[in-house]
Amino acid sequence: MAKDKILSFERALELFEPVLGFEVHIELGTKTKMFSSAPNEFGSEPNTNITPVDLGLPGTLPVVNEQAVRYSISLGLALGCEIAETSSFARKNYFYPDMTKNYQITQSDQPIAYDGSVEVELADGTIYHVPIERAHMEEDAGKLTHVGGSAGRIQGASASLVDYNRAGVPLVEIVTRPIFGAEHNAPELAKAYVAVVREIAISLGISEARMERGNLRCDANVSLRPRGQEKLGTRTETKNVNSLRSVERAVRYEIQRQAAILEAGGTITQETRHWHEDTGTTSAGRPKSDADDYRYFPEPDLLPVVPGRELIEQLRSELPEAPAARNRRLKGEWGFTDLEFQDVVNGGLLAEISATVAAGATAQAARKWWTGEISRIANTQGVDAASLISPENVAATAKLVEAGTLTDKLARQVIEGVIAGEGSPQEVVDARGLAVVSDDGALIAAIDEALAAQPDILEKLREGKVQAAGAVIGAVMKAMKGQADAARVRELLLERAAQA
Amino acid sequence: MSELIRLSAAELAAKLSAGEVSAVEATQAHLDRIAAVDGDVHAFLHVSDSALETARGIDERRAAGEQLHELAGVPLAVKDVLVTTDMPSTSGSKILEGYMSPFDATVVERARAAGLIAIGKTNMDEFAMGSSTEHSAYGPTHNPWDLTRIPGGSGGGSAAAVAAFEAPLALGSDTGGSIRQPAHVTGTVGVKPTYGGVSRYGSIALASSLDQVGPVTRTVLDAALLHDVIGGHDARDSTSIPESWVLMAAAAREGQSGEVLKGLRVGVVKQFSGEGFQAGVEQRFAETLTLLQGAGAEIVEIDAPHFEYAVAAYYLILPAEASSNLARYDSVRFGLRVHPQGGGTVEDVMAATREAGFGPEVKRRIILGTYALSSGYYDAYYGSAQKVRTLIQRDFNAAFEQVDVIASPSAPTTAFKLGERINDPLAMYLNDITTIPANLAGVPGISIPMGLAPEDGLPTGLQLMAPARADDRLYRVAAAIEARLESGWGHTLISQAPALGGK
Structure with a gap:
């Protein structure tokens, strides 16, 4: 040709x-x-x-x-x-x-x-x-x-x-x-x-x-x-x-x-x-x-x-809101930027996000999950995002993040688990043991262990070299298999440095 | 020959339900008759090999005390245009040779449910295109009154089967006269019901807006009985009328005994006489009108100015619809498949199949119809024809304000010789001049025997037409006229038909 x-x-x-x-x-x-x-x-x-x-x-x-x-x-x-x-x-x-x-x-x-x-x-x-x-x-x-x-x-x-x-x-x-x-x-x-x-x-x-x-x-x-x-x-x-x-x-x-x-x-x-x-x-x-x-x-x-x-x-009276008008309304209600909203429209995810919000998630969280992780998996599998997971399960996951039970990273695993058919988000959390470790004692023990391996760190922290915290936080997260709240670890570490 | 085959369906049915005759005996008698005479008549394309078994089933059910339909056990011949699961359905065409349908036509299904025994499929002009059955791909049917003459068409097989006592009842289809004109030339009764009165589902379409399935019998009552079996709404045919119908058989019985002719207003169409009408046919028609007057009917001349354009309009509408309806015969899914020499594309295979599978009359009408629908010609041909159709409907409406029924000869001439008009399509088409208007307007029509033409001793038919949905009126009036004519003759007309097969 x-x-x-x-x-x-x-x-x-x-x-x-x-x-x-x-x-x-x-x-x-x-x-x-x-x-x-x-x-x-x-x-x-x-x-x-x-x-x-x-x-x-x-x-x-x-x-x-x-x-x-x-x-x-x-x-x-x-x-x-x-x-x-x-x-x-x-x-x-x-x-x-x-x-x-x-x-x-x-x-x-x-x-x-x-x-x-x-x-x-x-x-x-x-x-x-x-x-x-x-x-x-x-x-x-x-x-x-x-x-x-x-x-x-x-x-x-x-x-x-x-x-x-x-x-x-x-x-x-x-x-x-x-x-x-x-x-x-x-x-x-x-x-x-x-x-x-x-x-x-x-x-x-x-x-x-x-x-x-x-x-x-x-x-x-x-x-x-x-x-x-x-x-x-x-x-x-x-x-x-x-x-x-x-x-x-x-x-x-x-x-x-x-x-x-x-x-x-x-x-x-x-x-x-x-x-x-x-x-x-x-x-x-x-x-x-x-x-x-x-x-x-x-x-x-x-x-x-x-x-x-x-x-x-009769059919006229049963018509749903016209998409253009509905879009304007939703964009305002959800507080999305033009770009964010366009992303949602292009992904054909309006209905999913509406339902997810209705199930109790914030609009931003709903948007993030649907246009992010779920769309990524959908693309890999060559299927529609909507066919992978219910809005209720997405909302439940988002609520676990909001409550501090899950980090974003853990939540991604939960979504993956739900999509893989392992059950509801809570069931996946339980089965995989994914919840964030919220026991400070366990975190402090892990911090001490990490500090013992890198004794110079405390010194650096006291000198105000805050970036040195990264190595300890990384080690703690690794020890906790990612199931710790990094921000809390950081807090505890800085407290520890201030104490000694 | 067995006396059983001479009985009307109603008489045979009475003997069956009285237990005097079994369905097997009745069926065997007709199968024997077919074996004896159909070599000469060639009314059947296929004779059932399961009819006796079906009949046995009816006898068993009756013996077990089951309440059966009035007509249960009566044999029935089925025009090959109607699809059947137990016998091939070819519509008289090579392109469907051996075709087995996965479903029964609604009318066949209803007939079977009533216990009628389908004994065979009857011959017809290919895809119901013709007035002589000479256009059948499987050879012509011969008129039982004179084997050198045509039995009418397209349903010559059904009419001949009934006239030759090969079956008491038959099913036909009438697009422009294919039930009534064969009835006329074979001395039998044929009815084209109101359009929408009988389901077309399973009737291989010729022209969808004109086709109507109906009964072919030897008496008016038999036609009414069969009409009651096959008629009524069918959700599978969108053009089927949803309203319920009165019983036609009750109307026919009322006509046989009552005084329904007194005060009846009978319209006679000015346009249906003169040129092209055989003297003997007109004579018998005139005598019948005299008889009607004698019985107290009033004869009213009516003007139907647009009837003269009916044949022309019909031969545009029919080919147009047919050209589309017959497009499916392309070898891809069913039916004949012809591979062109040296192979070819699917288009080549379609073309070769249609070239080999369709006869000349079918090709003529497909070409005509394709042309009539072509862009630039549509308005002049198909569009004008539809306007004429509306005008003809108005002529009928105006007429039925003045009269109760319209009467005419069912066809202008008696049976012509086989081969006489085969190369003159226009002459063939004009034989349907009296029957076509009813199809264009959707009104019902019946043809009943009205005597033999003096010049050739061949049967003639009286056509009666009524307003749409007034089929019962036709049966009432036709039964009354039949009774008067027969009492005048002292016998039925069909009893005068010559013996066949040397018996």
Whole structure:
């Protein structure tokens, strides 16, 4: 693959105005699929979560999942959308082996939600309102795995395996209108927008919204137009960018790549592009034009969805606080700095910290544990921090530190023990014998022992060379296997020096 | 031949429940009949090898004193468009040769639950596309009245099976007349219920917004009895009507004995006469109207100005939906798989499979439908057709403000010769001119025998249509007319059918 020429980001922005657009697909966490009774579960053996409907066997018919409709309405409301009084399904026809019917049931003319707006706040406090064109319901396709080629790509593959467990999983596709005015913030806005949508989905409890699992997938549209030009430039659509960081990088890359082409007098090909995490580049996928003909027509097997005002208003009344407003409130309540708060948001840990605070920890302690030790272990294990430990256990650990029962260092071991399944924090403390030695007698004995080995230290201390204390404290901590409060040891040592 | 096979389903059911006949005997009699005549008729694509065992089970349950359904033990022929777990389901296509469904169609499930014995799968035009059963990938069915003629289509197999006494009851599916037109040409009874009245789950889709499963029988009462078994809401079909229904059999019995024709307002559509209508068919229809008047009915001419566009609209909507419904036959998950010479990509395999697996009429309609849905043509074709559909529904609404039922010949001509129209799709399509409007509007329709056309001695059918959900009205009126016609003839029409298989 020839390497793309790219322009510097600054130069690209001088010459061109970036215009963004996003299609975010969210898999809904319903018990069953969009149109069948098959379980909607991730990670099962291939082709086990299927019914005849999911395989498109002759004679099968779809039935709309009511819970998916409710979730979609809630999501639409949270995105500030109007909810359609009558919404209908359509068939999108195309042949592909991951589509069991060779058409996808989706929504075309009458999406469940339309005309919304999402508030997105950047790290520096800039607020954007991203216009939402529509959010519509559809079914996911199966998953193809290409074997025999290199790196799982279809090129050069000798065969493709297909798993229909995902076929028919409920999806909502959220489509923005073109986003103008992001300018040099475009990459950050891209990331922040997807993060907000993700938070909304999580706060509604409608999806786990885990990007690494494909619960939430983002296609990023980028086009450039020369400064002063009205007409929009040709756009590319970078598919399936699977982390927040990648969304930011992909948008930045596309701006730089397109700018280089345009500056050299070239033209942008309207196409889908693939994001490569390893190289931080995109490559051409299949050409896409507005003339792609999916032969949409109304799905005759399904009746229109008519949710009724009452249901819509009920779901509206149950909406959680909007993430942007909630964030402002929490940041104030917790007293976090911009940086600290951003860390929490980026880590997707708002809910965990809220719950930890609710369980009795201070906000700072909760933040420290979740963004620190727990996130570190989560990264090592390649899992979500939230899946490792309950907020209650984090709060209990923090309270042990506050009470002086544990030092930070000991508390880290407790967290590790809880994550390893050794029980509650108190149980780990008991089993591992981790509590701080608070018996001064034992500490003084250890101090004396250390002083006996290094008799000149007392002398130095009396001469005011306080740094000499370090060696003794170190020795005492070692003797106590780290289960001593270093500050108390220091106090006792200085008292000892003053006495003699 | 055994007298058992000449009985109506209701008569046979009475003997079964009285213990005069066993289900095994009834089933064996029909299997024997199939063995004797189906070589000539070719109504069946598959004959069950477990029917006798099922029948034995029914007999045992009856012997054990179990309260069984009225129709328990009566044999039933099932159109191959309906999927079954114990017999292959091909929809008349090579692309599904040998296909075994992991589930039963809802109507089959209900029939089995009522104790009906599924004795075989009946022949049909491939994917129900046709009016003659000549488009079956497995060879045509022959009309029992004249083996050189078509049995109608697409459900020619079910109609012929019933007409040839190979089964007292059969299931069909009607998208534009596939139950009623075969009934017309075979001297039998066929009903297309109100759209949504009978579950489509397990009916291999042709055109989802038009398809409806219904009964194929020799008497109106039998059709009503079978309708009661298969009808009613099914949560697996979203277009199925949730409200409950009155019993059709009760309506039919009321019609047989009561004075339901007196004061009945019968609409006659101006547009359903003249060019294209065979003289003998029109003559029998006129006589039937006279009989109705004699019984106190009022004949009202009604204008349905948009009916003349029905066939054109139908042949856009149907292919459009069919092109999408038939996309799943791609060899990836089930059915035929053809590898192109020298191998190829999955797309090549799909293309080779569809090239080899679909017959010419199916390809014609897939191409037509794909084109009609294409961007730039959608509004002109599919969009316009849907508008016509709305106008036809309005014509029906206006008509049903004036009349209780609409009557017409079920088809413009009697059975034509096999091969006569096979290369003239337009002529074939026009045979459904009278039946198509009911599908477009979703209203119920029935075809009952109304005598033999004088010029060729072949059966003709009377079609009655009623407003949506008024299926019971059709049965009431049809049963009354059937009774009057038969008392006039002094016999049933089907009893005049020629003997088959030299017996």
